[in-house]
Amino acid sequence: MxxxxxxxxxxxxxxxIMEIGAGLGIPSESLMPYGHTKAKIDLGYIDSLxxxxxxxxxxxxxxxxxxxxxxxxxxxxxxxxxxxxxxxxxxxxxxxxxxxxxxxxxxxxxxxxxxxxxxxxxxxxxxTGDFHAIAAANNLLAALIDNHVYWGNAVGLDPRRITWRRALDMNDRALRSIVNSLGGVANGFPREDGFDIVVASEIMAILCLSTDLDDLKRRLGAIVVGYTRDRKPVHARELEADGAMTVLLKDALSPxxxxxxxxxxxxxxxxxxxxxxxxxxxxxxxxxxxxxxxxxxxxxxxxxxxxxxxxxxxxxxxxxxxxxxxxxxxxxxxxxxxxxxxxxxxxxxxxxxxxxxxxxxxxxxxxxxxxxxxxxxxxxxxxxxxxxxxxxxxxxxxxxxxxxxxxxxxxxxxxxxxxxxxxxxxxxxSRRAAFKPLYGDEVGLEDKVRTIAREIYRADDIAVDAKTRAQFKEIEALGGANFPVCIAKTQYSFSTDPNAKGAPTGHTLPVREVRLSNGAEFVVVICGEIMTMPGLPRVPAANKITLNAQGQIEGLF
Missing domain, CATH: 3.40.50.300 (P-loop containing nucleotide triphosphate hydrolases)
Incomplete structure (x- = not known):
């Protein structure tokens, strides 16, 4: 069998794990063990390399x-x-x-x-708890946003234009769209809200693209959490959130x-x-x-x-x-x-x-x-x-x-x-590699998406309505013009139709929404029907996961 x-x-x-580290030349004092078989690598040691x-x-x-x-x-x-x-x-x-x-x-x-x-x-x-730290930092920022509005809203954040969402590392379709702050005056101002899965949080992207703690804090402070009534961006640093978020993530940043x-x-x-x-x-x-x-x-x-x-x-x-x-x-x-x-x-x-x-x-x-x-x-x-x-x-x-x-x-x-x-x-x-990105920084955001659609997905073109085109222009005006684009679409096909197998051509890439990830320094372009909070299937794998009589985990794969 x-x-x-x-x-x-x-x-x-x-x-x-100390032996594994020694094989790479990492001294034991530069490893922070989590039990006997896992460790984090000290950031100071990494800097010394x-x-x-x-x-x-x-x-x-x-x-x-x-x-x-x-x-x-x-x-x-x-x-x-x-x-x-x-x-x-x-x-x-x-x-x-x-x-x-x-x-x-x-x-x-x-x-x-x-x-x-x-x-x-x-x-x-x-x-080692990295995802829990990312969720905590994400949700600390969410709490600080609503708290700031509750206590007078000194930065003039428009509650209708808050873009920051809460996060949970679980598939839970019931949390995709919610209304928060219900229950009376003491609980704040009710507004539409929602949850993303942690792996879709901008903080996950920021952690993965940061080069050190200072860069991490800078990126966290640059997060755009929403906009004022006259559509000016409000950043996490204006809410004085970046310091505490960095504290929550300081260990998570270590590989x-x-x-x-x-x-x-x-x-x-x-x-x-x-x-x-x-x-x-x-x-x-x-x-x-x-x-x-x-x-x-x-x-x-x-x-x-x-x-x-x-x-x-x-x-x-x-x-x-x-x-x-x-x-x-x-x-x-x-x-x-x-x-x-x-x-x-x-x-x-x-x-x-x-x-x-x-x-x-x-x-x-x-x-x-x-x-x-x-x-x-x-x-x-x-x-x-x-x-x-x-x-x-x-x-x-x-x-x-x-x-x-x-x-x-x-x-x-x-x-x-x-x-x-x-x-x-x-x-x-063979020294045959001559790496180059697909497009230059100077190319406009809409044209960056069009380049990917035509060159990688082999689409004829992209479909952008007036509202989405205005989002591109707004993000470019806010300083995101030179950012790369991160396209969110189905993984099952070159097109946005998950059932189009093989190598489809002649299709159009529909651009549904554009989001600025100012801390991660890229622009998320949502194409077709894609969820940032997945749901569980009819029969989840969780139904088969349990402990056996010896206390061992069964059902993981």
Missing amino acids: VKSDIEIAREAKMKP KDRPDGKLILVTGINPTAAGEGKTTTTVGLGDALNRIGKKAAICLREPSLGPCFGVKGGAAGGGYAQVVPMEDINLHF NLVQTLENNPAFIHGGPFANIAHGCNSVMATKAALKLADYVVTEAGFGADLGAEKFFDIKCRKAGLAPAAAVVVGTVRALKMHGGVAKEDLGTENVEAVRRGVSNIARHVENTQKFGVPVAVALNRFITDTDAEIAAVREELASLGADAIVCNHWADGSAGTVDLAHHVVELAE
Whole structure:
């Protein structure tokens, strides 16, 4: 019988976290342990590394996700382990999982099979408390806003134009739209409000893009919480909120260090979603890893149309990072779904469906190459995949100059990803990378969205009504003209129709709303029907999560 992820993780022979840190050259006094297998890295120590040369940064991205599964995080872990196996000093950088998907439908984000980060249960649940700190800082600001209005509103904030929302790290559709301050005069002024999931909070993005505590405080103070009656922005610093928020986040800013099943170092820090935020782990963790390892493997959320684009255009642009290579992950099963095969029929060979579905991964490869980064393709092999189906993928991708490498890390750990590791080293050492963002800072906000829509989503154009166009102009006038854009849309398709599989063309990208994230220094562009507070499915994963007779957690995946 095949063991579950949690059973495999439970059998892990973990080393003390101080040993993992020592392998990177981190002195024990610069690690703040959370038990025996987790630690935070001291910010002062990270600052002391700034003059060291950087290692090579490898991005792992993927196709548009399907119910068949792709295994992007699993590939990130497997590739990091395999690079160490072939003699490279490598580390991986991942996002922290949100409780919402863990108890919803998607599950955790610690890899799978024999390519996992551990302790899996801790990572998928409370971990080191970073998300709780982010929620507390978010909601402190919300409380200070309403309190300021209650006690006289000295800054003239218009209660009808308060834009800051509360946050909760759980899928809870009932909190998307609420009315607060009910119950009489003593409870304040009633107004419409709502909750976002923590991974969609601007504070999550700020934490992940900050470079030190001073930068964190500056960004927190720059948050626009709402507008006055004459439409002038009101910032968090005007409410004197930035100091207390920084205090709540001072420990959360320190990157977390854990290990893989093969006892290799893993930095897990920050966790914005890619369909409603920018989808990358923290700049602090990535930069620290680059100073401590020769190769750093990181991932960006969902498909390359969301995660990779935002990794390149937001994170790399803001942090001055230059990736050496990228890996696009897919599976034959998922490509068959993109080729029109139903989930229940995926076990049957269908080469023609594979050829149709390859259009999805081919477009992601082409798009990634547009950023000047050499690309490999990782095919996670399932037992039902046939040689003819794999050959079809390789044949279709050969014209793009991308090699499709079959990987078996889920079953075999690093031994199943050695070929991919050698290929990635070859790409990274070839000096072929000439990274460049898709658009310049000086391009107007609406044209930045249009560029992404046409170049990445292959849309004919964008649809912007008069109200939304006015929002673009207003944000540009407020100083956001040079900010990159962060598009919020469905992860399941290049278009805004989640059912449009493969590589659709001829569609239009509808821009529904624009939000200024002034502290994160990007502009969120909401396209189509996308929720910043997800709901639970009919049968949530939470229904199966429990403690067994031995006090061990069951049901996490």
